Amino acid sequence: MISADRAIDTILSNIDRLEIEDIDIHSAYDSVLAEDVKADIDIPPFDKSAMDGYAVRARDITSVPATLGIQNTVKAGDSVSEGVKSGLCVKIMTGAPVPSGADSVVMVEDTQIAEDGGVEILKEVEKGQNICLQGEDVKKGTVVLKRNTVIDAPEIAILSSVGKSVISVYKKPEVAIISTGNEIVEPGKPLKDGQIRNSNGPMLRSMVISLGCKSRYLGIAADTEPALRKKIRDGFKSDVLLLSGGVSMGEYDLIPKVVSDLGAKIFFHKVLVKPGKPLLFALKGKTVIFGIPGNPVSNFTTFHVFIKPALLKMMGITDFEVSLNEAIMDIDFKNRNERVHIVPSRFFFKGTELRVTPFTLNGSADIIGCSKANCLTIIEKNRGNIKKGERVKVLPLN
Numbered sequence: 001m002i003s004a005d006r007a008i009d010t011i012l013s014n015i016d017r018l019e020i021e022d023i024d025i026h027s028a029y030d031s032v033l034a035e036d037v038k039a040d041i042d043i044p045p046f047d048k049s050a051m052d053g054y055a056v057r058a059r060d061i062t063s064v065p066a067t068l069g070i071q072n073t074v075k076a077g078d079s080v081s082e083g084v085k086s087g088l089c090v091k092i093m094t095g096a097p098v099p100s101g102a103d104s105v106v107m108v109e110d111t112q113i114a115e116d117g118g119v120e121i122l123k124e125v126e127k128g129q130n131i132c133l134q135g136e137d138v139k140k141g142t143v144v145l146k147r148n149t150v151i152d153a154p155e156i157a158i159l160s161s162v163g164k165s166v167i168s169v170y171k172k173p174e175v176a177i178i179s180t181g182n183e184i185v186e187p188g189k190p191l192k193d194g195q196i197r198n199s200n201g202p203m204l205r206s207m208v209i210s211l212g213c214k215s216r217y218l219g220i221a222a223d224t225e226p227a228l229r230k231k232i233r234d235g236f237k238s239d240v241l242l243l244s245g246g247v248s249m250g251e252y253d254l255i256p257k258v259v260s261d262l263g264a265k266i267f268f269h270k271v272l273v274k275p276g277k278p279l280l281f282a283l284k285g286k287t288v289i290f291g292i293p294g295n296p297v298s299n300f301t302t303f304h305v306f307i308k309p310a311l312l313k314m315m316g317i318t319d320f321e322v323s324l325n326e327a328i329m330d331i332d333f334k335n336r337n338e339r340v341h342i343v344p345s346r347f348f349f350k351g352t353e354l355r356v357t358p359f360t361l362n363g364s365a366d367i368i369g370c371s372k373a374n375c376l377t378i379i380e381k382n383r384g385n386i387k388k389g390e391r392v393k394v395l396p397l398n
Contacts, residue, residue, distance in 0.1 A: 002271055004271055004273050004340045007279070008305070008306060008309065011310050014283060015288055017170050018170055018171040018239065019171055022166050022167065022169075023169055024165065024166055028159070028167060028169060031212070032150055032315055032316030033147050033149045033155075034147060034168040034169050034170050035147055035168040036145070036147050037143065037144055037145040037158075037162060038141055039140055039142050039162045040162050042138065042140050043137040043138040043161060044132050044133070048096060048131070049093065049095065049096050049105045049130065050094065050132050051130045052093050052094050052107070053106045053107045053110075053111065054068070054070075055084060055090040055098050055099055055102035056084070056103075056105070057084055057101055057104075058104045058125045058126070058127040060087055061124070064124055064125075065120050067120050067121070068087060068121065069088045070088070070118055070119055071085060072091070073090070073091040073092070074093065074096045074097065075093045075096055077095075078096060078097065080098075083101035084101040089102075089106075090102065091119075098131055103127050103128060104128060104130065104131065105129065106129075107130060145159070148317075151169070170316030172214055173213050173238075173239035173288075174214040174215075174238045174239050174240070175208045175240040176216045176234070176238035176240065177201055177208070178201075178220075178231045178232065178242070178244065179200055179219070180221045180222075180228065181246070182223045184196055184197065185197060186198050186201075187199075200245070200292075200294065200299045204242055204299060204303065205217050207303050207304075208242075211308065211312065213240075218231055218234055218235060219231070223254060229262065232258060236262075236284050236287045237287075239286070239287065239314065240287065240288045240290070241284075241288070243259075245292075245294030247278040247279070247280050247292065248278045259284075264284035266280060266281070267281045267282060268281050269281075269291070272339045273301075273305070274341050274342065275293065275302075276305075276342065278293045279293065279302050280292075288314070296370075297361060297366060297367060297369075300370050301344065304397055324378060324394065325347075325394050326391055326392070326394075327354040327355055327356040327375075327393075328354065328355045328389060328390070328392075329355070329356060329386050329392055331388055332385070335383060338382060341381075342377075343377040344358075344370045345358040345373055345376060345377040346373060346374050356377055373397065374397055376394065376395045377392050377394050378393045378395055379392060
């Protein structure tokens, strides 16, 4: 049995990010860039108007009010070849290119139409006002997104603005999920005596998808070696295989034996944590294998503490380490444990203080108690009861 810290170190030191692939930017959300992206043009690519109004030559307005004739109109998307003539102005729309000769844009709110059909400028004009200059945001050739950047909505906009329709990213892992146990049936199926519904498979799949990974649900395997071998061989085709149940010490906990018999190397089996002690980590070729204790709370907590960092590293995220925040206990909490105790909890701010309320669960099957959790309280081993106001470590779930 190894410590939680050593287990995490063992996992992360034995996996690496996946290979690079080229994808369309419309599919790039939540991916990690595998290249530096440079601007192919100046942004803006030309001097453009920041307002609806009139493009003028500031030197033509020596005092206000001043009346100018309207030479023509320029809309966004127009190509402009004719410059502004002395004593005239150009009606211009937001985003339109500023004609040569014009050095200012007067907002339409600061004008009125003159009786002769021209425009009357009502406020003093400063040279350069309301004009976005070519390249003032980004110069051509500038790196706008660095390698290892996680692509969110603003990054999609940046990629589009510099003409990148296809980009290089690190592949997201495909995660195969197998639930095990003679006693479990899928939701929607009738229950016989002694059976329970499979909550772990759908929960694991949803947590995998929430990270942007691909999931491949392989269903339920009975507690027999032939059934497990067939499912697990199929699971080896994916980058990661999650096996829920069958890793404890019972007569029908066959996962460690079957995984080993199929040629996988087991790095550890049992971690000094509660819940989740029987956690197993193994490799079969390039396939990363986790055997997860079958109780739903164990599925929930071990995923966030041990499996999530592994998936993040594989998809190219560099700051995947398990980082803990310090919070103040908002209640008294009874704790007797020789292992690290991982407790689904809810944290919140009270003024400027981060406070946390651990949930008292009815055992490791009480998944309903996890539904309100937004963090896990991580209580070090051999720490006794904790009083309200004492400090503890918490791991945010998002």
